Amino acid sequence: MKNPSPLTNILIPLFLLLLLFLLAPSASRAARSSLSRGSSLSVEKYSDILVSPSRSFTCGFYNVGTNASFSIWFSNSANKTVAWTANWDRPVNGHGSKISFWKDGGMVLADADGTVVWSTNTSSTLADRVLLLDTGNLVVQDPSGKILWQSFDSPTDTLLPTQPITKAIRVVSAAAPGTLSSGYYGLYFDNDNVLRLIYDGPEISSIYWPKPDYSVFQSGRTTYNSSRYAVLDEMGKFVSSDKLAFNASDVAPGILRRLTLDYDGNLRLYSLDESKGTWSVTWEALPQPCLIHGLCGRNGICMCMQSKVVCSCPPHYEMSDPSDWRKGCKPKFHMSCNTNSFLELPRTDFWGYDLNYSESTSLEACKKTCEEDCSCEGIHYGSGSGECYSKSSLFNGRASPDTPGITYLRIPASISTSASSAPQMHEPICNAGDSEATASSSNMYANSSRKTRWVYFYWFVSAFGAIEIMFFVSGWWCMFRWEQKPTSLEEGCREVSSQFRQFPYKELKKATGKFMDEIGRGGSGVVYKGVLDDKRVVAVKKLGDAIQGELGAEMSLIRRIYHKNLVRIWGFCSEGPHNLLVTEYVANGSLDKHIFGEHGTACVLGWSERFKIAVGVAQGLAYLHHECLEWVIHCDVKPENILLDGEFEPKIADFGLAKLSKRGGVGSDISRIRGTRGYVAPEWTTNLPITTKVDVYSYGVVLLEMVKGIRVSNLMVDEEEEVEGTLKSFVRMLKGKLESGDESWVEEIVDSRLNGQFNCKQAEKMLEMVVSCLEEDRNKRPTMDSVVHTLLSYHDEPSSQEVQL
Ligand SMILES: *[C@@H]1O[C@H](CO)[C@@H](O)[C@H](O)[C@H]1NC(C)=O
Numbered sequence: 001m002k003n004p005s006p007l008t009n010i011l012i013p014l015f016l017l018l019l020l021f022l023l024a025p026s027a028s029r030a031a032r033s034s035l036s037r038g039s040s041l042s043v044e045k046y047s048d049i050l051v052s053p054s055r056s057f058t059c060g061f062y063n064v065g066t067n068a069s070f071s072i073w074f075s076n077s078a079n080k081t082v083a084w085t086a087n088w089d090r091p092v093n094g095h096g097s098k099i100s101f102w103k104d105g106g107m108v109l110a111d112a113d114g115t116v117v118w119s120t121n122t123s124s125t126l127a128d129r130v131l132l133l134d135t136g137n138l139v140v141q142d143p144s145g146k147i148l149w150q151s152f153d154s155p156t157d158t159l160l161p162t163q164p165i166t167k168a169i170r171v172v173s174a175a176a177p178g179t180l181s182s183g184y185y186g187l188y189f190d191n192d193n194v195l196r197l198i199y200d201g202p203e204i205s206s207i208y209w210p211k212p213d214y215s216v217f218q219s220g221r222t223t224y225n226s227s228r229y230a231v232l233d234e235m236g237k238f239v240s241s242d243k244l245a246f247n248a249s250d251v252a253p254g255i256l257r258r259l260t261l262d263y264d265g266n267l268r269l270y271s272l273d274e275s276k277g278t279w280s281v282t283w284e285a286l287p288q289p290c291l292i293h294g295l296c297g298r299n300g301i302c303m304c305m306q307s308k309v310v311c312s313c314p315p316h317y318e319m320s321d322p323s324d325w326r327k328g329c330k331p332k333f334h335m336s337c338n339t340n341s342f343l344e345l346p347r348t349d350f351w352g353y354d355l356n357y358s359e360s361t362s363l364e365a366c367k368k369t370c371e372e373d374c375s376c377e378g379i380h381y382g383s384g385s386g387e388c389y390s391k392s393s394l395f396n397g398r399a400s401p402d403t404p405g406i407t408y409l410r411i412p413a414s415i416s417t418s419a420s421s422a423p424q425m426h427e428p429i430c431n432a433g434d435s436e437a438t439a440s441s442s443n444m445y446a447n448s449s450r451k452t453r454w455v456y457f458y459w460f461v462s463a464f465g466a467i468e469i470m471f472f473v474s475g476w477w478c479m480f481r482w483e484q485k486p487t488s489l490e491e492g493c494r495e496v497s498s499q500f501r502q503f504p505y506k507e508l509k510k511a512t513g514k515f516m517d518e519i520g521r522g523g524s525g526v527v528y529k530g531v532l533d534d535k536r537v538v539a540v541k542k543l544g545d546a547i548q549g550e551l552g553a554e555m556s557l558i559r560r561i562y563h564k565n566l567v568r569i570w571g572f573c574s575e576g577p578h579n580l581l582v583t584e585y586v587a588n589g590s591l592d593k594h595i596f597g598e599h600g601t602a603c604v605l606g607w608s609e610r611f612k613i614a615v616g617v618a619q620g621l622a623y624l625h626h627e628c629l630e631w632v633i634h635c636d637v638k639p640e641n642i643l644l645d646g647e648f649e650p651k652i653a654d655f656g657l658a659k660l661s662k663r664g665g666v667g668s669d670i671s672r673i674r675g676t677r678g679y680v681a682p683e684w685t686t687n688l689p690i691t692t693k694v695d696v697y698s699y700g701v702v703l704l705e706m707v708k709g710i711r712v713s714n715l716m717v718d719e720e721e722e723v724e725g726t727l728k729s730f731v732r733m734l735k736g737k738l739e740s741g742d743e744s745w746v747e748e749i750v751d752s753r754l755n756g757q758f759n760c761k762q763a764e765k766m767l768e769m770v771v772s773c774l775e776e777d778r779n780k781r782p783t784m785d786s787v788v789h790t791l792l793s794y795h796d797e798p799s800s801q802e803v804q805l
């Protein structure tokens with residue numbers, strides 16, 4: 001063999017280089033953003049894709065196993081997150097399928113055998129090109145640029161910024177993550193012009209958002225605007241014609257977002273981190289996932305435990321289909337007309353399917369109504385005012401410490417005598433997780449608590465026993481479950497992301513100019529104003545010695561808390577002796593300065609602001625108490641901890657720190673526990689466990705102070721008297737007046753500095769709330785959720801001035 005000549009030695013690399021040059025443009029030409037008439041994309045060719053000019057979106061064939069779909073996905077998401085699919089529910093073959101832009105103007109998706117699976121219906125039009133725009137919209141245009149067809153008009157489970165939802169559109173969830181077929185959840189404008197979420201399953205259909213327990217107006221929506229139009233803008237702000245509005249927690253331009261109706265029935269707004277390809281949740285419709293219908297099927301009970309959704313069957317019931325919770329539970333006994341015993345499930349409710357409703361009924365009478373009706377499967381009984389609901393079917397079950405009332409399931413007498421096992425939930429306590437405090441608060445209950453624990457344990461075993469037995473019996477099913485269920489249910493309570501981080505001490509020292517600008521001083525520390533490098537104005541709180549233990553651990557909870565009426569927490573610093581909290585800076589200072597202000601009458605806080613603050617504070621507390629996360633109790637609600645922004649929107653400060661503060665043992669000096677004299681509920685001084693109702697009490701005091709414009713401690717006529725005693729007799733007086741039915745007294749109570757410029761209906765309602773929030777018996781106090789809804793129903797009352805006109 002001849003050695004290659006020096007010439008060929010040079011020529012071959014040259015040739016290869018030339019080849020590279022020739023191929024490179026053709027490779028980049030494959031990443032085009034438009035199709036012209038007569039061209040097509042085939043499923044086999046990986047390079048047969050359209051890419052939007054900014055490269056954010058890609059359109060082409062998306063493969064699921066041997067099936068394929070014609071889809072648009074986010075180019076930079078790690079797992080090819082699909083934003084739109086043409087042939088949702090009708091996959092084509094992963095070999096031989098083709099999307100063609102025909103010469104007659106139609107764009108057609110054909111399966112391997114040539115059947116047309118989907119088309120744009122633009123044949124015989126002037127359609128000239130197909131373009132993938134930077135918004136993620138795929139459009140068919142005529143030569144003048146007029147849009148003849150667009151993917152934005154037929155969304156699947158996702159809406160993109162600038163893509164409106166209108167009366168013709170229904171967004172439908174996927175059946176399972178990663179699949180491209182429809183599930184049971186829908187987002188749509190209902191006939192009454194309200195944007196709703198519905199569970200539309202094989203057995204039942206029910207609307208679960210906005211909360212079906214409340215009227216449209218109580219939910220802050222309206223039925224009056226029939227334009228039925230809602231859209232998310234590029235900043236992350238969503239506005240709907242029914243007055244629904246929300247903002248992403250990271251409002252800013254230039255972020256890729258999607259609003260997706262997830263397979264678990266929750267509507268979530270996501271932001272893409274383009275460097276990592278991961279998504280974070282920046283808003284969700286239902287932070288409390290058990291309010292979503294259809295999760296646990298007929299007779300099933302949904303619980304949110306440790307931030308995970310858990311389904312279970314009531315005692316004496318078992319899963320209908322061990323592989324699918326949506327099929328629910330079936331009784332292990334035969335239900336008949338003679339089934340006349342009841343099994344008690346406290347704090348459990350099954351939404352809907354009420355046969356009959358009556359008020360002021362005794363439990364016995366309520367059970368009797370059910371016994372007399374063969375179709376009655378159980379009752380829900382609210383002990384407060386004797387509300388009795390008899391149920392024809394048990395759907396949408398949920399149990400949580402805040403679920404009011406008790407459900408009684410109808411079971412045969414023969415089995416009711418065997419050990420009853422009821423779902424027993426932990427009371428949320430301020431020091432949740434702090435074993436010392438838990439132990440001390442249950443001292444008095446040594447007897448009952450042992451029983452409680454036993455019942456709880458029993459419940460736990462009975463609820464999860466079925467699952468555990470299945471694990472042992474059949475390994476395959478166990479694996480199946482691990483793959484299918486935990487992931488699909490866990491996401492229910494996934495955290496809303498924020499730009500939360502840990503700050504180095506040096507950075508905070510610099511931001512605050514070595515802690516020069518002191519803006520406040522409170523029980524938990526001194527607060528300084530500062531400016532971060534990114535120009536954000538922040539408040540930095542130096543947590544004093546009151547702090548115990550690791551700050552970082554506490555932060556895992558705090559970082560997940562996000563609500564417009566809670567001070568936004570940006571991060572923390574924990575370095576040696578330095579424990580600092582970095583929060584948003586709220587411009588207008590705390591509420592006490594505005595209601596007890598030294599500003600003189602000229603600056604007195606107007607009525608509408610007061611009402612707005614009352615509603616906002618209630619909403620913030622309701623979020624802490626009732627939304628998924630852990631149940632957070634503030635424990636120190638007072639005007640000093642309510643900050644006001646430029647528009648007098650209240651923001652509650654100092655939440656989530658209860659766990660950190662040192663709490664004295666049982667019966668210890670009240671000044672040592674968290675809480676402030678005058679605002680603390682009576683149970684603080686007893687051994688009763690602390691529940692969310694302590695905040696309800698303190699809220700009642702703040703509400704009273706807002707109406708009257710003075711501190712309750714200044715109500716005292718007699719120097720000798722205790723503030724608690726004064727408050728008690730004042731509330732008794734209010735109660736008497738409210739019962740009198742006459743309204744003229746309201747004016748005497750309301751802050752005289754308002755010169756009569758207030759809304760009488762609202763004031764009366766607020767005083768009514770004061771009376772019920774300050775009930776000695778905490779069980780009689782309302783929940784924050786119900787306070788919010790009562791107040792909101794008086795939101796649109798015309799002001800007294802308007803009435804006079
Ligand atoms: C492919 O599509 C068929 C028909 O719709 C479906 O039954 C099958 O489960 C799909 N396969 C995959 C892997 O998604």
Ligand SMILES: *[C@@H]1O[C@H](CO)[C@@H](O)[C@H](O)[C@H]1NC(C)=O
Pocket residue numbers: 119120121
């Ligand atoms: C095209 O028209 C057919 C029949 O009217 C309809 O079923 C189909 O949904 C239309 N396709 C699109 C993409 O609008």
Ligand SMILES: *[C@@H]1O[C@H](CO)[C@@H](O)[C@H](O)[C@H]1NC(C)=O
Pocket residue numbers: 225226227228229230239240241
């Ligand atoms: C109704 O909704 C549309 C679209 O959001 C809005 O432009 C319009 O101003 C609303 N009309 C009224 C009377 O609020």
Ligand SMILES: *[C@@H]1O[C@H](CO)[C@@H](O)[C@H](O)[C@H]1NC(C)=O
Pocket residue numbers: 237245246247564
């Ligand atoms: C969203 O942010 C804008 C200001 O950027 C504010 O005016 C509006 O009230 C916010 N909406 C909600 C629902 O928080």
Ligand SMILES: *[C@@H]1O[C@H](CO)[C@@H](O)[C@H](O)[C@H]1NC(C)=O
Pocket residue numbers: 078079277278
């Ligand atoms: C992508 O999907 C895989 C498998 O489902 C998963 O393990 C991984 O965490 C996902 N990656 C991202 C960034 O979501």
Ligand SMILES: *[C@@H]1O[C@H](CO)[C@@H](O)[C@H](O)[C@H]1NC(C)=O
Pocket residue numbers: 355356357358369
């Ligand atoms: C509802 O119950 C009441 C008694 O509690 C009874 O008088 C009434 O007839 C019942 N209504 C229906 C529709 O069953």
Ligand SMILES: *[C@@H]1O[C@H](CO)[C@@H](O)[C@H](O)[C@H]1NC(C)=O
Pocket residue numbers: 444446447
């Ligand atoms: C505990 O139970 C026993 C018997 O049931 C009773 O005698 C005793 O008084 C109870 N103790 C308390 C603290 O309730």
